[in-house]
Amino acid sequence: MTIQFNDETFRDDYTFRNSDWAIKRFPFPFHEDSYMYSVNMEQHRGGPEGSVFEKRFDVDEHYISEMRDRAIVLAEDPLRCQSLPHMTLAGWDLLELIMVSKSEDYPDLFELHRNGDKWRWINKPLGIDDTFTFMDDASLPYGPMEYITRQAQGDFAVLDQRENNLWMDAGMVTTQADWSLDFDIGMNFFEWHAPVPRAHEMGVFKRALKFLLNIQQGSPARRLNWTMTVNPLLDTSPENYHKWGVQKTSLMPENIGRKQHLRVELQTFYRLPRSNALVFPIRCYLIALDDLVTVPKWGRRLHRVIRDLPEDLATYKGFIRNRPMILDYLSQYDDGKPTSPGIWPDLETEPPLEK
Amino acid sequence: MSAGTQKIPVIVTAKVPLNELVTRFEFQHAEGGSLPPFSGGAHTVVEMQDGDKTRLNPYSLMSDPMDPSHYAISVRRDDQGRGGSVFMHDKVQVGDRMVISYPVNLFPLDLTAKKHLMFAGGIGITPFLSQIRQLERIAGRFELHYSVRSAALASYAEELTTRHRAHVHVYHDDQDERIALADLLRGQPPGTHVYICGPRGMIDWVRETAADLGWPDAAVHYEEFLAPQSGKPFDVQLAASGKTVTVGEHESLLEAIERAGVDAPYMCRGGACGQCETRVIRHDGTLLHNDHWLEDDEHASGEKIMPCVSRFEGKTLVLDR
Ligand code: HEM
Numbered sequence: 212m213t214i215q216f217n218d219e220t221f222r223d224d225y226t227f228r229n230s231d232w233a234i235k236r237f238p239f240p241f242h243e244d245s246y247m248y249s250v251n252m253e254q255h256r257g258g259p260e261g262s263v264f265e266k267r268f269d270v271d272e273h274y275i276s277e278m279r280d281r282a283i284v285l286a287e288d289p290l291r292c293q294s295l296p297h298m299t300l301a302g303w304d305l306l307e308l309i310m311v312s313k314s315e316d317y318p319d320l321f322e323l324h325r326n327g328d329k330w331r332w333i334n335k336p337l338g339i340d341d342t343f344t345f346m347d348d349a350s351l352p353y354g355p356m357e358y359i360t361r362q363a364q365g366d367f368a369v370l371d372q373r374e375n376n377l378w379m380d381a382g383m384v385t386t387q388a389d390w391s392l393d394f395d396i397g398m399n400f401f402e403w404h405a406p407v408p409r410a411h412e413m414g415v416f417k418r419a420l421k422f423l424l425n426i427q428q429g430s431p432a433r434r435l436n437w438t439m440t441v442n443p444l445l446d447t448s449p450e451n452y453h454k455w456g457v458q459k460t461s462l463m464p465e466n467i468g469r470k471q472h473l474r475v476e477l478q479t480f481y482r483l484p485r486s487n488a489l490v491f492p493i494r495c496y497l498i499a500l501d502d503l504v505t506v507p508k509w510g511r512r513l514h515r516v517i518r519d520l521p522e523d524l525a526t527y528k529g530f531i532r533n534r535p536m537i538l539d540y541l542s543q544y545d546d547g548k549p550t551s552p553g554i555w556p557d558l559e560t561e562p563p564l565e566k
Numbered sequence: 567m568s569a570g571t572q573k574i575p576v577i578v579t580a581k582v583p584l585n586e587l588v589t590r591f592e593f594q595h596a597e598g599g600s601l602p603p604f605s606g607g608a609h610t611v612v613e614m615q616d617g618d619k620t621r622l623n624p625y626s627l628m629s630d631p632m633d634p635s636h637y638a639i640s641v642r643r644d645d646q647g648r649g650g651s652v653f654m655h656d657k658v659q660v661g662d663r664m665v666i667s668y669p670v671n672l673f674p675l676d677l678t679a680k681k682h683l684m685f686a687g688g689i690g691i692t693p694f695l696s697q698i699r700q701l702e703r704i705a706g707r708f709e710l711h712y713s714v715r716s717a718a719l720a721s722y723a724e725e726l727t728t729r730h731r732a733h734v735h736v737y738h739d740d741q742d743e744r745i746a747l748a749d750l751l752r753g754q755p756p757g758t759h760v761y762i763c764g765p766r767g768m769i770d771w772v773r774e775t776a777a778d779l780g781w782p783d784a785a786v787h788y789e790e791f792l793a794p795q796s797g798k799p800f801d802v803q804l805a806a807s808g809k810t811v812t813v814g815e816h817e818s819l820l821e822a823i824e825r826a827g828v829d830a831p832y833m834c835r836g837g838a839c840g841q842c843e844t845r846v847i848r849h850d851g852t853l854l855h856n857d858h859w860l861e862d863d864e865h866a867s868g869e870k871i872m873p874c875v876s877r878f879e880g881k882t883l884v885l886d887r
C-alpha cells in the first residue's frame with residue numbers, strides 16, 4: 212500500500228494521531244494477561260503482511276513528522292548523537308544496512324544505486340537525493356551513522372563487541388524512555404542496565420547478553436519492551452525531564468483516554484558485517500488508551516496486566532502514581548471474559564465488550 | 567537461536583596448492599552477485615558432502631573483507647584428522663557447488679587498540695591475512711610475528727613481507743629462529759593488543775608470558791579451533807526428543823545428534839562460541855570436556871556439555887535435547 216504521511220507534532224500542541232490502519236497494526240506487547248521480565252527474544256525474519264514486523268525497518272505514517280521531531284531535538288542538544296572514534300566503520304555498516312533494506316523493502320519510497328563505491332541515495336518522502344563515496348566520511352554532510360539515522364525512525368544504539376561484552380560506543384537517541392546516551396556512552400551491557408529492577412537477580416541479563424554476543428550476520432533478532440507515557444511525547448529523556456515529568460500530573464479522569472499512551476518499543480538486533488559491532492534499533496510506537504480499547508481483547512488484557520504488575524516495575528516504568536486512575540479507566544473495558552493467546556487483535560473472533 | 571545459521575550456496579572457483587600441506591580454495595556466490603562483507607578474523611563453516619556423511623568444518627576467511635566478489639580459505643591437510651581436510655584436498659574440484667555458512671567472527675580486531683601485535687603459527691596465519699587487509703584500509707598499526715616450520719611451508723610469507731616489509735617478521739624452526747617474546751611484549755606502546763592464532767603450545771606460551779608481564783586478559787586475544795577428538799563409541803539418550811543414538815568413534819556428539827534428525831544449535835563447531843551448550847540431565851560415567859567455553863567449575867559440575875567437541879565414557883548419558 213502507499214503510505215499517507217501525517218503532518219503532526221509530538222510536543223506543544225500534540226497533534227499526533229494514529230489512523231485506523233496504525234491502530235490495527237499496533238505492536239501490542241502482551242501475549243497473555245500478565246507480564247514479567249524474560250529473555251523474550253525471537254528471530255527477526257519478517258512477520259504477517261502489514262504488521263510492524265514485516266519489514267526490516269518499518270516505515271509508517273509518522274515517518275516524516277518523527278524525522279522533523281528528531282531534527283528539533285538535535286538542534287537543541289547535539290549530544291543526543293555520539294560516536295566514539297573507533298565506531299565510524301560500524302556507522303558505514305549501519306548506513307549500508309538501512310539503505311539496502313529500505314530500498315529493497317520500499318522501492319517506491321527509497322532508491323539506492325551503487326556503482327562501485329559511488330552511491331546515490333534517493334529518499335522520496337524526505338526529498339533527499341544525494342551522491343557520495345561509500346566509506347569516505349568527507350563525502351556526506353554528517354558522519355555515516357548520523358546521516359542515515361536522521362532518516363530512520365526510532366533510536367539506534369551501536370554496540371562494540373569486545374571482552375565478551377557489549378559497549379555503548381555510538382548512538383542516535385532522541386525518542387527514548389527516560390535514559391540518556393550521554394550518560395551511558397562507553398558503558399557495557401551490565402552497567403547501562405544497572406537501574407532495571409529484578410532482571411539482574413532473575414538472570415535475564417546474563418542470558419540475554421550470551422544470546423546477543425552470538426547474533427550472527429544475516430540472522431537478526433527482535434523483542435518488545437513497553438512503558439506508559441502521558442501525551443504523545445517521543446523525547447522522554449532525562450535531559451528534558453523538567454519539561455515532560457510535570458505533564459504526568461496533568462492526567463485527569465476526563466482526559467486520560469486521550470492523554471495516556473501505551474508506549475511500545477520494537478527492539479531489533481543486527482550483527483554488522485565489517486565492524487563486527489551490533490546495532491540495536493529501538494523503534495517507538497505510541498497509542499492513546501482511547502484508541503487501544505477499540506480492540507476489545509487489548510482493552511481487557513491491558514487492564515489485567517497493569518492491575519497485576521508488581522509495584523517495583525510500575526515504579527521503574529514511572530506510572531505508579533497514576534496507576535489507580537489508569538485502572539479506573541481501563542476497568543470499564545474489562546468484562547472479565549477470557550482472552551485469546553497471542554498479541555494479535557483477533558477482531559473477528561474475540562467477543563465484543565459486554566458492559 | 568538454532569542450527570538455522572544462514573547458509574550461502576557457492577561455487578569453487580579456484581584450488582591453488584601452496585606447498586605440500588596447504589591448499590587455497592576460492593568461492594563465489596553460486597547465484598552470481600556479491601557475498602556478504604565480513605570483518606577481519608571471521609570464519610565460515612564449510613559443508614562437505616562426503617558420500618552419505620556431512621562434514622562441517624570451520625575455516626578462517628583470508629580474503630579481503632571488503633571485497634564481496636569472492637571468499638578464500640586455506641586448508642592444511644591433516645592425514646591423522648577426521649577426514650575433512652583430506653576431503654577438501656582430494657575430492658573438491660574447481661566448479662563444484664558447496665554450501666558455506668555466513669561469516670562469523672570469534673576473533674575480531676579490537677578497534678579501540680592503538681596497535682595490533684600478532685603472533686601466527688603455521689596455518690594460524692589465515693585470520694591475520696584478512697585482519698591485515700582490514701587494517702590497511704583504516705591505516706591501523708600492526709606488527710606480525712609468524713612462526714613456520716621451514717621456508718617451504720611458509721604459506722603467504724612472501725606476499726606479506728613484500729607488502730609490509732617493516733611490519734612482518736618470519737621465524738623458521740628449521741633454522742632455529744625464535745620469537746624473542748618477552749622482549750617484544752615489554753617494548754610495546756600503551757594501548758597495544760595481542761592476537762595469537764596457532765597451535766595450542768604457542769597460544770599457551772604467549773598468553774602465559776603476557777600474563778606474567780602484567781598484560782590484562784582483555785588485551786590478549788586468541789583463536790584456536792579444536793577439531794573434535796575421536797574416541798570410543800558411546801550411547802546418548804536425547805530426552806527432549808525421545809531418541810537414543812550411538813556416537814561413532816570418528817563422529818562428534820553434535821554430529822550424532824544431527825544424524826538422529828534433532829535440530830541442535832551450533833555456530834563454530836570448535837568449542838569456542840558457546841552456542842551448542844547442552845544441559846546434562848543424568849550421567850553415569852565421565853564427561854570428557856574438550857571445549858574453551860565452559861568454566862572449570864562448570865566442567866566439574868557435570869551439568870553441562872559442549873557436544874561439538876566433548877565426549878563421554880561410561881554407562882548412561884542423558885541430554886536435554
Ligand atoms: C544491546 C542491546 C540493548 C541495549 C542497548 C539496551 C539498552 C537499555 C537501556 C538504555 C535501558 C534503560 C535503562 C535505564 O533505566 O537507564 C534498558 C532497559 C531494559 N532492558 Fe535493555 N538493552 C539491550 C538489550 C536488552 C535485551 C536483549 C534484553 C532482554 C531481556 C533487555 C532487557 C531490558 C529490560 C527488561 C529493561 C527494563 C525496561 C522496562 O522495564 O521498561 N535489554 N535497556
Ligand code: FES
Nearest residue numbers: 835839840842874
Ligand atoms: S558450536 Fe561453538 S562451542 Fe560448540
